[in-house]
Amino acid sequence: MTTLISKEEVASLVRPTRLHKRLYLDPDVFELEMERIWGQAWIFIGHESQVPNPGDFFTTNITHKIPVVMVRDKGDSVHVLHNRCGHKGAKLVESRQGNVRGAFRCPYHGWTFRHDGGLLKVPNESGYDSTGFDSSDPCYSMQSVAQVESYRGFVFATLSAEAPDLKTWLGGAIDCLDNLCDRAPEGEVEVAGGVLRYEHQCNWKFILENLNDTMHPMVVHQSVVQAAEDYIATLPESAVEQRSEAEIIPPFGSSYEKFEDSGITGFRYGHHYDGGKTSIHADYKVLPAYHDAMVKAYGEERTREIYAFNTHNTLYYPSLTIKSAVQNIRVVRPIAVDRFVVETWSFRLKGAPDEMLQRTLLYSRLINSSFGMVGPDDHEVYRRAQEGLESNASEWVEFHRQYGRDQVLEDRVIGGGTSDLDMRTQYKAWQEYMTGEVFQ
Amino acid sequence: MSNPDLKQIEQFLYREASLLDQPDLDQWMQLFTEDGSYWMPAMEGQSDPLNHISHIYEDRVMMEIRRRNFVHPRSASKEWPVRCSHLLGNIQLQNQTDSGDLVVTCNFHVIVWYREEQRVYAGTCEHHLLAEGDDYRIRHKRVDLINPEAAQRSMVIYL
Ligand code: FES
Ligand SMILES: [Fe+2]
Numbered sequence: 014m015t016t017l018i019s020k021e022e023v024a025s026l027v028r029p030t031r032l033h034k035r036l037y038l039d040p041d042v043f044e045l046e047m048e049r050i051w052g053q054a055w056i057f058i059g060h061e062s063q064v065p066n067p068g069d070f071f072t073t074n075i076t077h078k079i080p081v082v083m084v085r086d087k088g089d090s091v092h093v094l095h096n097r098c099g100h101k102g103a104k105l106v107e108s109r110q111g112n113v114r115g116a117f118r119c120p121y122h123g124w125t126f127r128h129d130g131g132l133l134k135v136p137n138e139s140g141y142d143s144t145g146f147d148s149s150d151p152c153y154s155m156q157s158v159a160q161v162e163s164y165r166g167f168v169f170a171t172l173s174a175e176a177p178d179l180k181t182w183l184g185g186a187i188d189c190l191d192n193l194c195d196r197a198p199e200g201e202v203e204v205a206g207g208v209l210r211y212e213h214q215c216n217w218k219f220i221l222e223n224l225n226d227t228m229h230p231m232v233v234h235q236s237v238v239q240a241a242e243d244y245i246a247t248l249p250e251s252a253v254e255q256r257s258e259a260e261i262i263p264p265f266g267s268s269y270e271k272f273e274d275s276g277i278t279g280f281r282y283g284h285h286y287d288g289g290k291t292s293i294h295a296d297y298k299v300l301p302a303y304h305d306a307m308v309k310a311y312g313e314e315r316t317r318e319i320y321a322f323n324t325h326n327t328l329y330y331p332s333l334t335i336k337s338a339v340q341n342i343r344v345v346r347p348i349a350v351d352r353f354v355v356e357t358w359s360f361r362l363k364g365a366p367d368e369m370l371q372r373t374l375l376y377s378r379l380i381n382s383s384f385g386m387v388g389p390d391d392h393e394v395y396r397r398a399q400e401g402l403e404s405n406a407s408e409w410v411e412f413h414r415q416y417g418r419d420q421v422l423e424d425r426v427i428g429g430g431t432s433d434l435d436m437r438t439q440y441k442a443w444q445e446y447m448t449g450e451v452f453q
Numbered sequence: 454m455s456n457p458d459l460k461q462i463e464q465f466l467y468r469e470a471s472l473l474d475q476p477d478l479d480q481w482m483q484l485f486t487e488d489g490s491y492w493m494p495a496m497e498g499q500s501d502p503l504n505h506i507s508h509i510y511e512d513r514v515m516m517e518i519r520r521r522n523f524v525h526p527r528s529a530s531k532e533w534p535v536r537c538s539h540l541l542g543n544i545q546l547q548n549q550t551d552s553g554d555l556v557v558t559c560n561f562h563v564i565v566w567y568r569e570e571q572r573v574y575a576g577t578c579e580h581h582l583l584a585e586g587d588d589y590r591i592r593h594k595r596v597d598l599i600n601p602e603a604a605q606r607s608m609v610i611y612l
Binding site: 109205206207208209210211212214233235236237239240241243244248252256258262354357359367370371374377378382383384385386388389390392393394397 | 499505526
């Protein structure tokens, strides 16, 4: 794809403490983001547990448009293939998930493909004899995405052959994926309880900026926190004790000091998390049956260590954000400059009692549902920004908080929980991806 | 009430719908029993509200929190007026639950005016009704959208 925006022009849109409004409004910038960021970074496709049996598949788009299918083959390997027939390009599977049994069969002329994408059979093949058609040429198969790797069941793919291996790319932020899985007594998680899809009518970057924007919860979520706190205060203690809502909602109203203490840690390629020593999830009760299973699996000391690493949101820029301490994830799927979908998936901790999954689902429902009391207020302020930025009062949005105070360590940058370190981290990566220098 | 009167049941459902149309969550909540619940599954034919995600699954405590949130002056998503128009049809008395509640199903179309946009929701409802004198109370209301798996936009009101 050729672009009309020069490298210098793109680079000039991001400054150390401000961003040009074209990042949110300009369809050409969006197309370039799809090509340079979503077309190069490791994008989260799905979790291996979504395709437990040979022939099971799950479909999604790796950019705003490019359709891919994650599929398990008979040898138990999981592939991510372009969802495109090697003949005339028809999408092989259309449903979000299912099982293709023996092979993929194109609905158009009936070409079939193995689970690893290889061309199996072309009907009435003699018509191709001595025509120069070479059925072993990969261009006639369902081609694999350039690189596919999974880490603890989380399957990522990249359209770039130049991207470093997944572990290198994840860097120190890998600790949060480990922590999510380590919270399972069996050390493994699996997708459970379905998915929520939430259409956002604004630019995809707003949600990434919001994840670790700890200056917003006490403002945006004031209403639900007050509604919950005021009403809970009128209830008898015995009625409140058993309710996870009473631990989940109020911490959104935590003070600036509390959020400052949680800290933010940033990494290469735009990844970052807030919390670590503490987070708004740190005071959840530990279910005795769960604790017993953990201690049995890990011993008391390691169990405490796993609990103690308590993060709020981790972003694996640009597509995946996880809550290790809650065991749910949100996946960003961009559609257009002012539209994207967020998928919320929840995980079962293998070896943990059902109540753990139920709490995760309760959290997803309360916080991430489009019909919830938290998500719609977040979405509303993103849309206000999307609409407000059309104004020509200024071309820039600012992010100065604690600029110049970040502590730069060897593989990470750490700073205050209410700083804009998360912004600095992700827009450094944005600039590197967009100018084509990211993997050089 | 030994012989449930469909006409009366219909009148009750219409009254409930018109409270949501306004919307008057205060009065609407009062229609529920103390152990009443509201459920909007996120999957077709979903059988489990606890071990599977839902769009909404709330009891009276959460309804009261939602009501307070709904009228709170500092909630940006609620600065927009919300008005609904429910149309119910195909109202049928099905059977009784083990505890004797009447199971009533109906189809609904709801047009919602929110954020300068007119939106359509459609699906089926299942009410579990407790007969109380000449009146009813809702023990459980289940709302099945025809597109529960679709990406949904922000919505701040019960349907
Ligand atoms: S397009 Fe698939 S077989 Fe022709
Ligand atoms: Fe928020």
